[in-house]
Amino acid sequence: MIHLNNVRKFYGALEVIKGIDVxxxxxxxxxxxxxxGCGKSTLLRMIAGLEGIDGGDLVLNGTRINDVPPDxxxxxxxxxxxxxxxxxxxxxxxxxxxxxxxxxxAEIRRQVGEVADILQLGELLDRRPGALSGGQRQRxxxxxxxxxxxxLILFDEPLSNLDSALRVQMRAELQRLHRExxxxxxxxxxDQVEAMTMADKIxxxxxxxxxxxxxxxxxxxxxDNEFVATFIGSPKMNILPVAMTRDGADSIRLAGPLGMTFAxxxxxxxxxxxxxxxxxxxFKVVAADAAHFVAEVAIVERLGVETYLTVGSIxxxxxxxxEGDVTFRPGDRVPFAADTAACHIFSTxxxxxxxxxxx
Amino acid sequence: xxxxxxxxxxxxxxGDLMAYASLSLISIFCxxxxxxxxxxxxxxxxxxxxxxxxxxxxxxxxxxxxxxxxAKWLFNSLFVVGSATFLVMVLxxxxxxxxxxxxxxxxxxxxxxILLIRVLPSTALIVPLYKFLLTLNNAEGALLRPIFGSTTRxxxxxxxFIDGYLGLILVLATMQLPLSLWxxxxxxxxxxxxxxxxxxxxxxxxxxxxRRVLIPLALPGLAASGLxxxxxxxxxxxxxxxxxSSPELQTLPIGLxxxxxxxxxxxxxxxxxxxxxxxxxxxxxxxxxxxxxxQTFSGGVKG
Ligand SMILES: Nc1ncnc2c1ncn2[C@@H]1O[C@H](COP(=O)(O)OP(=O)(O)OP(=O)(O)O)[C@@H](O)[C@H]1O
Ligand SMILES: [Mg+2]
Numbered sequence: 001m002i003h004l005n006n007v008r009k010f011y012g013a014l015e016v017i018k019g020i021d022v023x024x025x026x027x028x029x030x031x032x033x034x035x036x037g038c039g040k041s042t043l044l045r046m047i048a049g050l051e052g053i054d055g056g057d058l059v060l061n062g063t064r065i066n067d068v069p070p071d072x073x074x075x076x077x078x079x080x081x082x083x084x085x086x087x088x089x090x091x092x093x094x095x096x097x098x099x100x101x102x103x104x105x106a107e108i109r110r111q112v113g114e115v116a117d118i119l120q121l122g123e124l125l126d127r128r129p130g131a132l133s134g135g136q137r138q139r140x141x142x143x144x145x146x147x148x149x150x151x152l153i154l155f156d157e158p159l160s161n162l163d164s165a166l167r168v169q170m171r172a173e174l175q176r177l178h179r180e181x182x183x184x185x186x187x188x189x190x191d192q193v194e195a196m197t198m199a200d201k202i203x204x205x206x207x208x209x210x211x212x213x214x215x216x217x218x219x220x221x222x223x224d225n226e227f228v229a230t231f232i233g234s235p236k237m238n239i240l241p242v243a244m245t246r247d248g249a250d251s252i253r254l255a256g257p258l259g260m261t262f263a264x265x266x267x268x269x270x271x272x273x274x275x276x277x278x279x280x281x282x283f284k285v286v287a288a289d290a291a292h293f294v295a296e297v298a299i300v301e302r303l304g305v306e307t308y309l310t311v312g313s314i315x316x317x318x319x320x321x322x323e324g325d326v327t328f329r330p331g332d333r334v335p336f337a338a339d340t341a342a343c344h345i346f347s348t349x350x351x352x353x354x355x356x357x358x359x
Numbered sequence: 360x361x362x363x364x365x366x367x368x369x370x371x372x373x374g375d376l377m378a379y380a381s382l383s384l385i386s387i388f389c390x391x392x393x394x395x396x397x398x399x400x401x402x403x404x405x406x407x408x409x410x411x412x413x414x415x416x417x418x419x420x421x422x423x424x425x426x427x428x429x430a431k432w433l434f435n436s437l438f439v440v441g442s443a444t445f446l447v448m449v450l451x452x453x454x455x456x457x458x459x460x461x462x463x464x465x466x467x468x469x470x471x472x473i474l475l476i477r478v479l480p481s482t483a484l485i486v487p488l489y490k491f492l493l494t495l496n497n498a499e500g501a502l503l504r505p506i507f508g509s510t511t512r513x514x515x516x517x518x519x520f521i522d523g524y525l526g527l528i529l530v531l532a533t534m535q536l537p538l539s540l541w542x543x544x545x546x547x548x549x550x551x552x553x554x555x556x557x558x559x560x561x562x563x564x565x566x567x568x569x570r571r572v573l574i575p576l577a578l579p580g581l582a583a584s585g586l587x588x589x590x591x592x593x594x595x596x597x598x599x600x601x602x603x604s605s606p607e608l609q610t611l612p613i614g615l616x617x618x619x620x621x622x623x624x625x626x627x628x629x630x631x632x633x634x635x636x637x638x639x640x641x642x643x644x645x646x647x648x649x650x651x652x653x654q655t656f657s658g659g660v661k662g
Binding site for chain 2: 048049050070071072075076077079080081082083085086087096097100101144148
């Protein structure tokens with residue numbers, strides 16, 4: 001179990017990690033996700049011991065390890081560049097940490113063999129990294145990490161150098177490995193798809209702070225703030241400015257762009273300006289008399305199983321997901337309705353006021 | 360693409376022929392001096408102008424080693440230049456690494472300042488340099504003489520700053536260090552820190568990181584910086600001429616020069632043989648380093 005307690009990092013006067021509290025349980029696959037520059041790598045390197053910690057506590061399995069040197073922490077790291085030594089064979093790369101500890105060559109060979117079996121690297125052991133494909137290098141880098149039997153494995157954007165097909169394959173492979181080794185993993189990425197598909201727990205970071213922690217579906221359906229709402233999910237959640245006026249004690253009326261207007265059953269929302277978040281799948285094409293608004297179709301993206309329509313103005317585009325194919329063409333005016341139960345309401349500064357009522 | 364029209368392909372052929380012809384001419388032009396040396400050195404009666412030998416012989420080479428002090432000159436050259444090169448490789452490896460990784464504000468000013476050393480012609484500095492070394496040398500002599508007495512001169516042959524190996528080695532290395540530092544700094548700039556950090560996380564000590572990770576990774580860069588240092592120092596003539604006076608310390612270029620200056624008659628056979636011997640180590644050094652050079656100048660390490 002790794003526990004970060006109010007962890008901070010400064011570069012000069014600039015605070016890049018602003019007090020982070022996160023706990024990753026044993027055997028958990030935790031993904032730290034956030035936009036570029038939010039401090040993911042820095043945080044990971046602080047856990048690894050490659051960067052100093054300027055404030056707070058880093059606790060691994062009950063011991064504070066702020067000042068323990070990297071190799072004594074029992075943590076392995078897979079680097080984004082893989083950092084495989086080009087002058088060593090695959091076997092030497094994997095066994096490097098053991099050879100540093102002066103383990104007997106026969107024992108190294110045995111353990112390297114074991115790791116190679118898990119990673120299906122058997123035939124490649126005598127090759128140099130230069131003669132491997134991207135996916136194979138990736139596996140060697142993982143092999144080098146797991147041979148140390150670490151209590152925690154760190155990954156820094158390990159898939160970003162791979163093409164998209166291989167990325168999908170490696171995602172599955174990493175999940176399989178995680179299950180087989182029952183390892184505790186902290187995985188850093190800026191790709192929310194990786195986070196959603198692999199994580200037991202997602203930690204969304206924004207400018208050095210934690211925006212929200214939770215399982216993928218929790219973050220998807222009940223984001224704590226507009227940042228998480230728009231960061232998780234692809235295509236992004238639509239955010240529309242709305243004006244709210246009380247209809248009655250239990251009902252509030254929302255007026256948005258494109259003449260959009262409908263009532264929500266709610267007793268607690270305040271009147272005034274707010275921001276409404278609706279995911280693309282929560283808009284529907286409806287009959288004209290049931291429409292919340294009518295909008296002109298600007299872009300039609302057909303993916304076969306689903307179609308994305310971008311409708312409305314350029315300043316305030318709305319993305320709508322439709323099952324299957326559609327006959328619409330750019331320029332058509334189409335009536336839409338929002339699934340009012342699935343609407344999120346945020347305050348103008350991005351805090352959640354009302355979560356969607358979906359499972 | 361459709362096939363080129365006939366006129367164009369004839370044009371291309373003519374262009375290729377011209378290119379090959381001119382390249383061949385240039386390479387013949389470049390190769391002739393070497394060929395001349397080789398032929399001359401094997402000629403029993405070599406003359407100033409190139410001619411086909413009447414008798415082929417190794418006598419010229421024998422003379423270099425038997426009658427002249429060729430072996431000693433060669434040793435001196437190899438020892439002095441080799442030591443300087445080794446020194447340059449060690450210092451530029453360590454220094455280049457430090458310069459690449461530091462974020463100190465003086466980094467760039469420092470790098471440009473040392474390049475200035477390289478740009479200044481050493482000939483212009485020869486008088487102050489000589490003065491400086493002489494002062495050091497005298498101080499060293501004054502220090503050693505009371506202790507070692509009459510063997511002092513033998514020690515100073517190795518450790519002296521004037522008329523001793525050490526002085527020449529240090530000066531040669533100093534002249535070559537700036538360029539090598541630049542090469543190594545640039546090389547390490549292209550070497551991701553991840554390698555060292557991975558080794559650090561694997562529990563490698565500082566020495567293990569240097570020996571098992573950094574040196575192997577830096578070999579291409581070291582080969583380049585070493586080769587440039589070796590070539591420049593090997594070709595240097597002025598410094599050994601000024602700094603060495605004892606006959607037993609002479610280097611190859613000085614031996615060659617002195618042989619050329621002899622009053623009675625110029626022995627072209629001996630000169631060409633000497634010159635050829637002088638060429639060989641440079642070519643060998645190039646051969647060793649070539650493999651690495653390609654890597655260094657075509658974009659770092661592939662991992
Ligand atoms: N050595 C440094 N000195 C000063 N600032 C730094 C240093 N390293 C990182 N930073 C800053 O810290 C912030 C976080 O950097 P970090 O590398 O952790 O981002 P990241 O989330 O990993 O981004 P990416 O997705 O692009 O890798 C950035 O704003 C970056 O500019
Ligand atoms: Mg990063």
